[in-house]
Amino acid sequence: MTYKLPALLLVAGLLLYGCKTAKLPNQSLPTTARVLQEGFLTCFAPGTSLNNQPVWCEASAVLFDGKHILFANDKDMPAGQSPVFMKTLDDLADSTRSPTYLTRPLFSSTRKYEDFAQTPDRRFVLLTTAFDRVKSGSHDWDSYNTILYWRSGDEQHPQVLAPDDTSRTSIAYRQRIAQLLATAEFPGAIPYFKIEGLAATDKQLLFGIREEGKSYESFTYQAKIISVSYQIEKKGDSERIRLADDWKIINNFDIAAAEPSLPKPLALSSLEYDPYRGCFWLLTSMEANGQLDAYLWTISPTDLYAGKPFSLMRNAQGQPIHTPGHKAEDLTPLDQNRLLLISDDDRTRTTIGTQIRNPNQAAYTILTVN
Structure with missing residues (x-):
C-alpha cells in the first residue's frame, strides 16, 4: 500500500492548493442554460468619428459591479x-x-481593453x-500593457497595477x-502573447x-490560464494591490480534445469567477471565414487548479450554448441565475432578428442558468 502514498499526497495537495488560493465554499455548478434576451447596446451617438473615420463599438469587456454595468x-x-463607460441594467437596451x-x-x-474582473468581496x-503590443527600444506601446483597478464605485480614481506607485503602465509584468x-x-521567453481573460479570487x-x-501574424490559438497571488497594501488612507512573484500556469485547456465536434479554431475570449455559485466561467470564440461564434463553459475551482477540462454548457435539449453570428468576448454574472454576455463583432453588420447592427452598437445576450 505504501507505493500509493505519493499519489494520494499529490491529490490532497492539489485539493488543498485550490482551496487555499480561492476560498469558494458554496460551489453550485450550473447544469443548463438558455437565452433570455438579446439586443444591441448603444455605446455612443450615431455618426461618432475619430480622425475623419467612423468609430465602431467593438465592446470587449463587461462587468456588473452590483450597481452599474461597466463596458x-x-x-x-x-x-x-x-x-470605458457605464449604464444601468434598466437602460441597457x-x-x-x-x-x-x-x-x-x-x-x-x-x-486595447480586453476584460474586467471584480474581487469576490466586491471591494x-x-x-x-x-x-499584445510592445515596441523594442521605445515606450510608445507601453499603454497596451496595462491593468487598471479602483475601489468599487470610485471610478474617478483609477490606479495602475504595478510594482511601484509611479508607473503609468503595467509593462513591468510583461517579461515575467x-x-x-x-x-x-521559444525558450527563455515567448515573443508574443495576448491576454483576453481576467478573473479574481480572494487571493489570486x-x-x-x-x-x-x-508575432501577431504568426501564433497559435490557446485557452491557457495563469495565476499570480496578490495582497492589499495599506498606506494611510490609501490601498494598493500588489502582486507576488509566484506566476504559474494552472490550466492548459485543449478545446478540440474536450469537444471535437465544435467548429475550429476556438480560443479563450473571457474568464470570470462567479461569486454567487463559486465556479468559473469561460468563453471561447472564433472568427474565421466570416463566421463569428462563441461557446460557454464552466468549471469548479478544484478542477481548474487541477488542470482538468472545462464543461461545455448546453440547453435543456442538450445542444451547446453559443452565440451564432456574434463573437462574445466577455461575460458577467448579474445574479445567481443570469449572465450578461457582450460581443465584439469588429466592424461586421451583424443581426439580431430583424435588427441590423449600427457602428455605434454592440450585441449583448442575457442567459438564464440553472
Whole structure:
C-alpha cells in the first residue's frame, strides 16, 4: 500500500492548493442554460468619428459591479468621450440614454481593453488590456500593457497595477509573463502573447491567454490560464494591490480534445469567477471565414487548479450554448441565475432578428442558468 502514498499526497495537495488560493465554499455548478434576451447596446451617438473615420463599438469587456454595468471598447474614442463607460441594467437596451463615460486621463491613455474582473468581496474592480503590443527600444506601446483597478464605485480614481506607485503602465509584468509562457520553440521567453481573460479570487488574479507565438501574424490559438497571488497594501488612507512573484500556469485547456465536434479554431475570449455559485466561467470564440461564434463553459475551482477540462454548457435539449453570428468576448454574472454576455463583432453588420447592427452598437445576450 505504501507505493500509493505519493499519489494520494499529490491529490490532497492539489485539493488543498485550490482551496487555499480561492476560498469558494458554496460551489453550485450550473447544469443548463438558455437565452433570455438579446439586443444591441448603444455605446455612443450615431455618426461618432475619430480622425475623419467612423468609430465602431467593438465592446470587449463587461462587468456588473452590483450597481452599474461597466463596458470597455477596445478602440480609441474622440476627446470628451472614453472607451470605458457605464449604464444601468434598466437602460441597457435604451438607445435614447447616453452612457456615463469614465473620462479620467488613465482611461483614455490606456489602449486595447480586453476584460474586467471584480474581487469576490466586491471591494475592487480590475480592467486589463491585451498585452499584445510592445515596441523594442521605445515606450510608445507601453499603454497596451496595462491593468487598471479602483475601489468599487470610485471610478474617478483609477490606479495602475504595478510594482511601484509611479508607473503609468503595467509593462513591468510583461517579461515575467513572457518567461512563464516560454516553449521549446521559444525558450527563455515567448515573443508574443495576448491576454483576453481576467478573473479574481480572494487571493489570486487569473489571466486567460488567447494567443501565443512569434508575432501577431504568426501564433497559435490557446485557452491557457495563469495565476499570480496578490495582497492589499495599506498606506494611510490609501490601498494598493500588489502582486507576488509566484506566476504559474494552472490550466492548459485543449478545446478540440474536450469537444471535437465544435467548429475550429476556438480560443479563450473571457474568464470570470462567479461569486454567487463559486465556479468559473469561460468563453471561447472564433472568427474565421466570416463566421463569428462563441461557446460557454464552466468549471469548479478544484478542477481548474487541477488542470482538468472545462464543461461545455448546453440547453435543456442538450445542444451547446453559443452565440451564432456574434463573437462574445466577455461575460458577467448579474445574479445567481443570469449572465450578461457582450460581443465584439469588429466592424461586421451583424443581426439580431430583424435588427441590423449600427457602428455605434454592440450585441449583448442575457442567459438564464440553472
